[in-house]
Structures are given as C-alpha cells and as structure tokens.
Amino acid sequence: MKEIVAQLEEKARSLRIAIVKTLHKSQSGHTGGSLSAIDMITVLYFHAMRHDPANPQWEGRDRFVLSKGHAAPAQYVALAEAGYFPREDLMMLRRLGGHLQGHPDSKGTPGVEVCTGSLGQGLSMANGMAMGLRLDGRENRVYTLLGDGELQEGQVWEAAMAAAHYRLDKLCALVDFNGLQIDGEVARVMNVSPIAEKFRAFGWHALEIDGHDIGAIIDALDAARKVAGQPTVIVARTVKGKGVPFFENKASYHGVPPSDQELPLALESLGDNAR
C-alpha cells in the first residue's frame, strides 16, 4: 500500500507539472481548480477505476463525469498520461483545430463521457448513467467530481435527492472543497457548508477527507465501494492551486494561467527537473 501511495503521489506530481505547462501554453484556462482536483483524479484514473485507454468504449469501464468542467486540464493530462490520446494534444488545449475544448466535450475527446462545463449538471448525468447501467445488470461504478461553489446550483440538490431516492449505490460523488470560487471565498459568496451534513440529510453516505492525502482518497473510494443501498459522497478538503505556493488559496488564480515569469517558478516548486 505504501508503495502504491508513493507511486500515485509521484504520478500526481508529474500531472501537476503537465497542468502548469499545458495552461502556460494555452494562456487560457483554470489553474487553481485543476491543481486542487488532481490528486483525486490521479487516484481515480490510475488506481480506482476500471478502464481501458486502448478501448475508450469498453462496456466494462467505470464512468467518470467531471461536473466541475472548468478543471478540464486536470482530466486532460490524466487522459493523455493514461494513453487515451497523445501528450502533444495537450499543447492544443483551447485552440482552434485541437480536440481539447475549454470544457470537456465527449464528441471530440476520447475518454470524455459527456459534455460538462455549465455547472450543476454533472451529477444528474452521473445518476442517469448509474440508472442505465443498473438496468442492464452491470456492476460498473460511476464517479463524478463536483466543485464546492458548484453546490450553489439548485440542480445539484435535485440530483442529490434523486440519487438517494433511486438508491444509486454504484454512484460516488467527490466534492473538491477548496473553499474558493471566482468572486472569493465560497463561505462569503454563498455559504454551502456544512456539505457532508447536507448530503446525509438527503440520504447519502458521506465521508470527509483531506483531498490531497492519496492514502485517504484510496481508503474513501474503497469504503464507498462497500456501501449498499445509498450513494456515497466524499467531501475532500483541498487547497486551490495546490502544489505551487504562490497559486495556493488565491481566488485570483481561479481562471488565470501561469505567465511566462511564473512558469519557471511554478515548475521549480513542483520539482520539475526536466524543464
């Protein structure tokens, strides 16, 4: 287990480097929320989920919906690392002629299951997937990652109600609780706390973890797999911009890419020896 955690930590570090380089190249995109979510995305793609990058449509695959679609760079670097498409494609993020849209688009990007980007819609789609897979008698799990600011959307709570009502126990939602949204602190813009208690009141099994503790993420996903009769939410406390000290906990880096001056400093703080 220790070895697995160490490997995944190293993988997450390399994916942080890829996020920073990708966003620097595109000069457009969401840095803070990609870096806060990447540890969870790393564990999902390189440990927890059954999937086959050589066969993105494999029926036995688990599903992942990035409901906070603006963290697309985090999903894209994971998909490229897993082998869904060449790493060079990352350099075309948000550019005309590339397939990596500003927010995930299932029409063009292998490994992306649905279109997200307009906040609040991913959990509903994940519910639908879990309902459809269950109708077919399949055991596939469905994961979705939401932002904490995103929880302000009413549709999330319609979906939370429905997931519990239909007892979608193959569904696991993760909340990237970094505490910041574009206009500032979530607690000040429109407080969503207490998050776990809200989900519990809606009928969910709720876990609270440190979203940068790889071992804790693995344990929580394992625990979710054992829950029967209700969906699970993992409320993961995170740091926006995690890994690059001058990005950390700054709402101002929500949608701002690293500048030319910031790039070498950011890569240095991530221990990028290859730059």
Next chain:
Amino acid sequence: MSGMVATRDAYGETLAELGAENENIVVLDADLSGSTKTALFAKKFPERFFNMGIAEANMVGTAAGLAAVGKVPFVSTFAIFATGRAWEQVRQSVAYPKANVKIVATHGGVTVGEDGGSHQSVEDIAIMRAIPNMTVIVPADGPETRAAIRAVATMRGPVYVRLGRNKVPTLFADDLPFVVGKGCELSAGDDLTFVTTGMMTAQAVKASEILAAEGISARVVHMATVKPLDQEILIKAARETKLVITAEEHSIVGGLGGAVAECLSECCPVQVIRLGVRDRFGISGKAEELLKYFSLMPEDLADAARGALAKR
C-alpha cells in the same frame, strides 16, 4: 380519416407499444405522467419508468446520462417546463453532446386553456429551434403522432416533439410513414399557401374549404418538422402561389412563421403573413374560446388570405 384524438393519447399508447419492441427505451416524467400519458408505459414497464418528481432540470440531465450508456430516453412533462425550465440542460447536457434523448412535451400552445398564461407555452418551438443539433416536430393529429414517435425512436440524436392537450381532428391515415424533415401538401392551390404545423393544420384545411367556396384556391402545406425545415416544398409553394400565410399555436416570434420568413426572405422573397400569438402571453379560457381570442380559427385564416389578396 375522421374522429378526434388528442396527440398526447396517441403518444402514450405508442410509447407503451414501443416499450415492448425496444427494451432500451426508458421514460422519465416530472410528476405529470397522468397528463402526458407516460403512465401507460409506466404501468407496463415499471422498471424502465422513472418519476423524477417536480425537478425538470435534473430529469433532463438524467436522461442525458441514460443516453450516454446506450438507453433511449423519452422525457415528458408540459412544454413550458420541458423547454423553459430545463432549457439550458437541454442545450448543454442533451443537444451539445448530440445525446440520443427524445423530449416529448404535451400541453403546448394556448389550447392548454383554463390553466392560463403561466402554463401556455408559446415560445417553445422558438427556443428549441434555436439550439444546434435539435430537431423540432409538431404533429397534426393522432395518427401522425404515432408515426412521428416511431420515427424519432429509431433516429439517433436529440429531438423535441410538441404535443397538445385536447382532442384534435384526424387528418392523416393510419400507418402513414413519417419522414423527419419532410413537409406535405394536404390541399392543392394556386392563389396562396397556408403553411402550418400542429393542430393549426386542421384549421388551415377548413380555411381552404371556406376559400374554395369563394373561388380562392389555397394550398395547404403541413410542416410537421419545423426544424430542419423542408425548404424544397416551401420554396416551390412560394414560387407558385406568391403568398404564404403561416399559422401556429405559438408566438409569431421565432416559431414556424419565423422559420418560414427566414427561409423565404433568403431563397424566394414573397409576402409572408405570420398568424399566431402576437408577442404576448396566454390567458385563461376554454381552448375553443382562446383560438377565437387569438384569431386562430379557420375564418381568421381565411380573412387573412382575403385581405392580402385584395391588396394585390
């Protein structure tokens, strides 16, 4: 070819038949299954029917998720909620990814009647038509509804089908094939053309009979598919009759009249008169009273034709 059938009844019965033919069909409703008639499907296939409660946004998103794992979801509620309340979910979760979701809404237009303006959808055709990848269909009667529902169940991609609340006259024969994107000529004529959709086609047929008695020959073109619009039949009618009058149980802004005006102004400029709800909300009353109130009776259509022809 006679009798009166509500398109929502034809829908419910057809959906229940399709459920037996295609086990991938699933149905979602938002607490209106008795009114939309999806309750017939729910009774036969309870495991494939999902009542989503009064939460249309989540219902549409859930349908997109079901489509993403290979199901063929039919989503039903009243037109005002399916298209209005959930518009952005239809755009983002359904149309943008080209999800194979069929939105079949009932209670379109002012013939909803007594419930009044809050429930009378007069913008749905316009706002669904504006979304890329979306097909928009408004059947005229029971048999055409049956055929259209069967057609959309087998075509891939997002569709909006608008149905009505009340019984409407039957115009079409049973088992007529429905071709998405094709209009049809219900009555020949050379002096003008009525281009209509939904239940207004029956009104246009009656108007053409009134005019025929006066020696005015009115063509009736039924546009069951408002998008993609059958430009061929429309341009031919414009070229041959030089006057086009559209009629719909919908706002004159952006619906069938808008689509026809857009097409003809570019491809065959002739006079286009748009009959419908004149940029205002609906109002409570009986359906028949409201059709009179909004000048959508056969005599109103005939008047519009007489007036335009008199000015020539």
